[in-house]
Amino acid sequence: MTTSERWLTSPWRRSAVVALAGALPVLAFPAPSLWWFAYVALVPWLLLARSAPTGRRAAYDGWCGGFGYLVAVHHWLLPSLHVFIFLIGALLGLLWMPWGWLVRRYLGGTPSPGRCAVALLVLPSGWLLVELVRSWQGLGGPWGILGASQWQVAPALRLASVGGVWLLSFLVVAVNVAAAVLIAVRGARMPAVATVLATAAATTAAWAWAPRPEIDGRTRIAVVQPGVVAGRDSPEVRFDREEQLTRRLVGQNVDLVVWGESSVGYDLADRPDLSRRIAALSRATGADVLVNVDARRSDQPGIYKSSVLIGPNGPTGDRYDKMRLVPFGEYIPARSVLGWATSVGKAAGEDRRRGTEQVVMNVGHGLRIGPLICFETAFPDMSRHLAEDGADVLLGQSSTSTFQHSWAPEQHASLAALRAAETGRPMVHATLTGVSAVYGPGGQRLGPWLGTDASTARVYDVPLAHGITPYVRYGDWPVHVALLVLAALCAGEGVRALRPRRGGPEPLVPPARTAHGSPARPGR
Structure with missing residues (x-):
């Protein structure tokens, strides 16, 4: 036993090391954005779980690594949730326990090439199932999905148009498993090399043959980001600053003006004066203004966050309540x-309070927009449904001002690139205090980000496309494939458990007899 192995015999030390190993993938996300690191970031965690002395310990390694992963990618929530972030990480980390067990089951000891080949399919499928379960809105949503770390890689964005962020996660985990096999299993390197080559071939095929969004028009959309206003970010002061910035857009031939989440802190039915001021801005700029109201409704009980479209004559009647x-x-x-x-x-x-349905709005100049509010831009299915319903442009209104000096604004802005690539629709991510960003139909960034230090209004020339991507057409098919793989695995394990064993009680054999017919006595 080596010194490092002896050191890891302590359960607490081992758990701490595995948690740190699970946290490593955070470096692939913004702000560090070391996208290439995602393809090896899971290797230390895989090697530790593989070397676990028992299946139970491997399951604990899955739990501890999952805890480290979740706390790392959500660390910016610490000032808001305090101890709750560790409780949430511990509870959701339980989802990785079966995955840790599977790592040891297929890679532990001296696995055969066949077992390693199965692992290269089963382990990414198991990871994808974990991501699917924790992506449920009630469990925190799909923030920190491993495939999302590839938001700035053009070939990966092409793959996202085929199978969404789920396909990216599957392939990233498969490459990590292949790397672990190359390092630790000398006799099974062929399946690992084949997996890396297959991933490269799939990426090349998607790049060459996946349908590309065909640009068939353009629109000019302005993003108004007021920023933190002199430390006095009250609703009135913020509204005044947004109004001032919007007036700078006069004469710039914009088709739509977008304000960020919670840009209006009062119900417009109770404050008709604010509606008139926004309508005046619409007349001056020649464009509808999409604002976001965060207030108690006068016509409904409770507080809603709502995207509200306002034209030259006031509210148009188009409203989307956050779901x-x-x-x-x-x-x-x-x-x-x-x-x-x-x-x-x-x-x-x-x-x-929650809204009940998604909405596609008609704005001036024949443009159809699909609004999403903050957290909702993390959900691939919501943007996919808006594309199916005929949206020309996806619009995310966000704030993240609570997490101004953390990695959260950059992480949030990066998600819009994936939603654009998945749907073949451009996406505008407009915030109160940064980071705001705009992406074309292929997920490519249009112009610079508006950082957390910016207080400005910026016009983007946005290309439009209306083709149907494979992801929009076929949906979350990589998840369905992963579920089939795991179902086949469970069926195989069940058959193996029920199959009668070859060994069993030996049959009764009559004792040998002598020539006289009496039983022979055993010799001493």
Whole structure:
């Protein structure tokens, strides 16, 4: 036993090391954005789980690594959730326990080439199932999906148009498993090399043959980002600054003006003066203005976050109410049990109300837009449905001002690149305090990001495309393939467990007899 192996015999030391190994992939996400690191970041975690002395310990390694992964990619929530971030990481980290067990099951000891080949299919499928389960809105949503780390890689964006972020996650994990096999299993390198070559071939094929969005028009969209206004970010001061910045757009021939999330802090039915001021801006700029109202409704009980379109004559009647709310940030799950979270962090004092359906809005110049609000831009299915419903442009209105000096604004802005690539529709990500960004139909960035230090209005010349990507047409097919793989695995394990064993009680054999017919006595 080596010194390092002896050191890891302590359960607590081993758990800490595995948690650190699980946290490594965070470096592939913004702000560091070391996208290439994603293809080897899981290798230390895989090698540790592979070397676990028992299947139970391997499951614990899956749990500890999952805890480290989740806390790392959500570390910017620490000032808001305090101890809750560790509790959430521990609970959701349980999802990786079967994955850790599978790592040892297929890579532990001296696995045969056949077992390694199966691992290269099973382990990415298991990872994808974990991502699918934790992507449920009530569990925090699909933030930190491993494939999302590839948002700035052009070939990866082409793959996203085929199978969404799920296909990227599958391939990234497969390459990590192949790298672990190359390092630790000398006799099974052929399957690992074949996996790397197959991934390169799939990427090349997607680059060459996947349908490309054909540009068939252009529109000019302005993003208004007021920034933090002199440390006095009250709704009135913020509105004044947004109004001032929007007036700079007069004469720039824009087709739409977009304000960020919570850009209007009052219900417009109660404040007709604000509606008139925004309508005046619409007349002056010659464009409709999409604002976001975060206020208690006068016509409905409760507080809503709503995208509201305002034209030269006032509100057009187009309104979208946010459907997927941020756990703890906008509502507290099981408030009767967990309501005390408001006393230890910045949890929602009152639950926001949910909208019931997605909306595609018609704006001037024949443009159809599909709004999403903040957290919702992380969900691939929402942008896909808007593309199916005929949206020309996807619009994300966000804030992230609570996390101004963290990695959150950059991580959030990067998600829009994937939503654009998946759907073949350009996407505008407009925020209050940065980072704002705009992407073309292929996920390519249009112009520079508006950082967290910017207070400005910027016009983007946005290309339009209306083709149907394979992802929009076929949906989350990589997830379905992964589920089939795991179902086949479970069926195979079940058959193996039920199959009668070859060994068993030996049959009764009559004792040998002598020539006289009496039983022979055994010799001494």
